Amino acid sequence: MIEHISFSPALQLSDDIELLRTTVGRFQRIFNGSGYGFWEWDLQTQHIEWSGGFWERLGYGPEDAESISDASKVLTYMHPDDREFAIEAARQHLRSGKPLDVSYRIRTKMGDYIWTQVRADSLRDEHGHARIMSGVNFDITEIKKVEAALRESEARQVRIIQASSDGIWEWYADRGGFHFSHRCWELLGYDDLDDVLTEGEDRLKIWRKHIYPQDLSKFDNALVEHMAGRAPFDVEYRLISTQGEIRWIRGRGRAVFNEKGQPIMMSGSNMDITEVKRAEERVIQAKEQAEKANRAKSDFLSSMSHELRTPLNAILGYTQLFEYDGNLKTQQIDNVREIRKAGEHLLQLINDVLDLAKIESGNMTVSLEPVLVSRLITECFTLVQPQADAKGIRLSSLLAEFSNTYVIADHVRFKQALLNLLSNAVKYNYVGGEVEVKLIAQPGQQLRISVRDTGRGIPLQRQSEVFQPFNRLTAENTNIEGSGVGLVITKQLVEMMQGYLDFTSAEGMGTTFWIDLPMATEWNADSIVRTSTNKDYTPASLNVKRRCKVLYVEDNPTNIRLLQQIFARYPQLELDVAEEAFLGIYKARSTQPDLVILDINLPGMDGYEVLSVLKNDPDTRAVPVIGLSANAMPYDVERGRNAGFYDYLTKPVDIHRLIEVFNKLLHDH
Template structure:
């Protein structure tokens, strides 16, 4: 290119640059579009497969190929889908669809097929319901990637040729304007050098940089001394231009930063919108699953009493199955009982619907707790008496809670009836009141049932759970606790549960109170005064001292001991009174809570062991500190046995019996007086 003119070089440079820019731009556009087209086609087929899977899940569940074929027939609106099929969980062909003109048949058995079939794209999607795989959706669509590529190449070739032609014409046309001043200056300079004629002047034919070059050249010839001033002026002009360019560059950088910030903000907004959409889809799927489980359970619970009603009614109306009058009365009683049970189910479902829809109305007012507990006791005790379950109610003098009177009674009845229903025969239910804060009152219902494990507690407040007793024989929808939880929350309260398998459960609610609970007095207050009482005679019940500051726990142990005629209980509300009673009465066994006011149970044990009068008395820890390190620390402190709350009746009785057996082994002549044991 050395011998070419400036005009030729300019044309070659512009044409080369234009061609390179066109090729790079077209290649990027084609590559990006083909990649986006392929991804979009895969995503569209995956979405279509997922939709078909959701639509045909019911058909697979109920083995309805017709419904599945109808769902697949909807793909006729997607011409690119050439064939589709539904395979069941065993990989067998369940339903299929072929577009018009498609000759290839769907394989009868699903195999590990690749993601493409010749020129076609293949998408497979699992159909799952509640974690179980029901089948697989198989879609085959045309892959038009090659045809699309050829079309793009044809268009790119035409665009390139057209752009190159236009660029060539423009450069040829404009080249003269750019090169003419330079050619003129070159000719004048050559003449000046050759002739030394400084009177020659270069013609000014433009007002751009070429014109300024002509002026500078002419000024140099006119006045040599003015060259210095021109150079200084030129330097100042250059400095000003540099400054302006620097300012312009800074402005461009600032605008770029603002643009990047806006792009980041828009990207974040788009990501948040996508996340919200994904959450909404997940919530919709969860709602559908919950709805299916709810309808399935509700259908089972409603059909159970209906089965008895319709079955016994058919027997009564049948001429081929004669029955006696007593049998008819029995059948009628079954129908009546099932009808009442069905009415209860419907009422509970309606209550749940009202609570969930927000149509339930509450009348919040101060409610005297003593009156509500009295009404509840009247309704619960007959139910408990049928199973031999003892229900122990506390005294709540002056306690007033902020609640809806009717709904509060409904909540208490539901918790107490569940405690009776899921209790063991001849068990106990203890209702306790506790002031947990100046303006918060806790009502707890403790039973001696079989208890719940951690998984059952986690899914407890769900419809049709039935306290985790899926295999039990208790009647009910299992939505009573769901309604109870919603009602407690609507009244501004909280509800919770703690449970131990094989021991029992404690359900509690907390409500706002306008009048705090007065200090409870123990029924055995006279026993807690520390006054000495006569020692039992030979053969009298064994004396046990229980040091406990919680009235509900004390009441529960009193009821347990009451059923044993060989035991007599003495109680103390704190460690100081407990020490006084132990030294005054010398009980045969001491039950000790660890978290006592004023003095801990371990400190009481230390003082008992330091006193010669009480050093030999066995002390059994009965505490809620159930962590392994707590048990190890208690055993190291010197407790004879370590029992944890909630109380396990069998372990409690075994601890008492084994301790008494150690005190009075067989053949020892029976019970000794405390003074004789001390002398030994």
């Protein structure tokens, strides 16, 4: 008996449906990923069913689905100039039965147009009537650009050649080589009739033979990278003409790629930039000369600072010594302090010039942080109060609701800027006048700190000169002290802190300067402590009881005598002097001093070399060494501290500062 096996029709149908779903899903993914538009047009219902990402790439979304599915409405997306042509092509297809192949422009969601190519065929009934048309749309914008470029090639070359002296070149993959315009060959010194151009040799090879050998790899690499689609073709290189002249060329070009990413053509130009390169060389030379001049200026300022500080060391040093004598009369003490004030003013003028040079060279930096404005105003008032009291000028501040307001600034530089404005407001004010500081909110979270005086004001015709360095606006004809660089420094400091400085002035009525700085988040202000208003000229106290040996290595007799007289006032300190470097090293090794004071500018061996010897010698490496020099440029101080000096003091020597160092280094054990 033969047993029959039967299959369930329902099970078979289910498998077929699942297979169909899988296949449809796969094709749907392929369609959507291609960016093409696959469609079917029911000619009876005029409904178009779309697949793929074509319309999405044009910017359309689900809200546009109804329009693009209606055959009559789809026509409105076509460029008006292409509409009739596309309709006629469809009619020809329906009449002839030949596949439809037509290109037209179609509008994107943004309103511009791209080129699309349509290929389609129809499903017809037994009578030959088309019922359903199926096809595909794909973007051929780039191809159209290539076609347009090819059509315009000759005309473009003519126009460019007529309007420019640049050489034009083109390359076509299907023509096998480069075409160079006559101007390209002129750059090399050739004539169109030269035999070398008519022998059929590859013209790119001829061109490459004239490329400067060191630039050949750069040219080749730029071309290869561009042809691979990795970088634009824009390269500068040198050519050697037939006469041996070297000329600079800037070659720029752009390749056109097919759908496979393969270059099919490339057009470009050769610009003669020889004169530009020569101009660049002149600019570089000028820049080098400017840098050289700037270095010379810095050297001059450093030398000037050193030369002025050396005599100031004696002036200020000896005036400080008088203050240590207890037998001077009050009038004599006052006279000495006037000398000291004048010397300190001269020192401040030197520092102002160095500050200006530091800003101009870009070597000054700021550290921005929240700064409590009210406290800073109090600190500055404290410093200018004696100056104001001497002229009977009243200082006042109007803080309003900003007593706890912070701004973003560099505390030291902000204080320097505000102090300079206040000092000027007092200096250029009338006796019995007024100086007012006022805080005002400005748009953009800015706080304005204004300084108003009731002084003589600035003439309108001179106000444009306010921020010119060394211009004192006729104040040089008065007894008012100044260098003419304070406002220049102030303006640049404020701008370095991302602030703004300006002023208004009326002659005979006064001047108002203001600083605008960005406000910061508010903090609770600590209690503001008013400090003493007078500079302390009281002789410093040496807190050293034991006997200490100090070695001073210095070649300037005046500086030596000054330190000898300073030390004479402190019997517990024994000063030994070495007037040249080698003797100083010998004495340091043999006497083992407690401290070495070392000048930098020594004959034969400078202070840094002496310091290095002392630090590398086991017998002296533990001896602290401080630098004392008239080299006071910022980089001098920084270099000194980095070199290993315990401290780096500048001349003129400040006896208070010197005694502070002694107290730290020579304290009793």
